[in-house]
Amino acid sequence: MINGFTLLDSSNAPAESAKILDAVQGAWGFVPNLHRVLAESPAALEAYAALWGIAEKTSFTALERNIAYLSIIYENECTYCMAGHTNLSKMAKVDAADIEAVRDGKPIADAKLEALRTFAAKVTRQRGVVSEADVAAFKSAGYNNQSVLDVLVLAATKLISNYANHLANTPNDAFMKGAEWTAPGKLKAAA
Incomplete structure (x- = not known):
């Protein structure tokens, strides 16, 4: 801590x-x-x-919520939440290959889930400043305006947890054993 x-x-x-x-x-x-x-x-x-x-009340399925959460966490580089959501995703029966791909910042095979992963990542990385083309690509994969706004709900949820964990260096919980993660290291504390 x-x-x-x-x-x-x-x-x-x-x-x-x-x-x-x-x-x-x-x-x-x-x-x-x-x-x-x-x-x-x-x-x-x-x-x-x-x-x-x-x-839990957004338009996303449990599978979609987990993919979006993992993508947001990846962008925010939260090691605590990545470990936790990796195991929560496994409990929600998210495909192991998809979990690993998102943890590695790589595309996933399912086109609709990949569109969600990409959009959630861009919204997070660019703090909501995305292009019309980004929104159109997300919608063309089968999402809509509600989905666009629901990504914000997930991002806001993770903003609180990811930032708190950065500020406190929160130690992992016992259930996270085996799901530890090393962040890409793009984020650096200000001097």
Whole structure:
């Protein structure tokens, strides 16, 4: 951990955060270290928990959400989230070859999923500034305006988690063993 962040639990977190941590424990059977970092700010923890739930309501299937999340995480170079979402993707039955391709920043075989991977990456990398041709290519693969906006929901969810993990150097959770990842190293901290 860096920058003075600690891993909180419901016994030492602010009361508003403790309630969310207890709910996560009840739902998942454990509290991920990301949530324990975010617990220092009840607003940050609530925002992440809310966005996570909202992301489940997007127009994307579980398979598509996982591909988009992995692509966004790749661009944000979050080693914690890449390890976590690699295993979450496996649990969601995402093809292992697709997971590995996205982890390597390479195209995937399925044309529609590749369009999603590419678009989510561009939106993230270019902070939403994409061309009409980029949007048109995404739509021509079978997506629509709702899908374009739903990518933003996923990107916003990962912005909170990826950036928090960078700021705190969040340690991986036990369930991530075997899914560790080395980021490409394009992002560097400002001097």
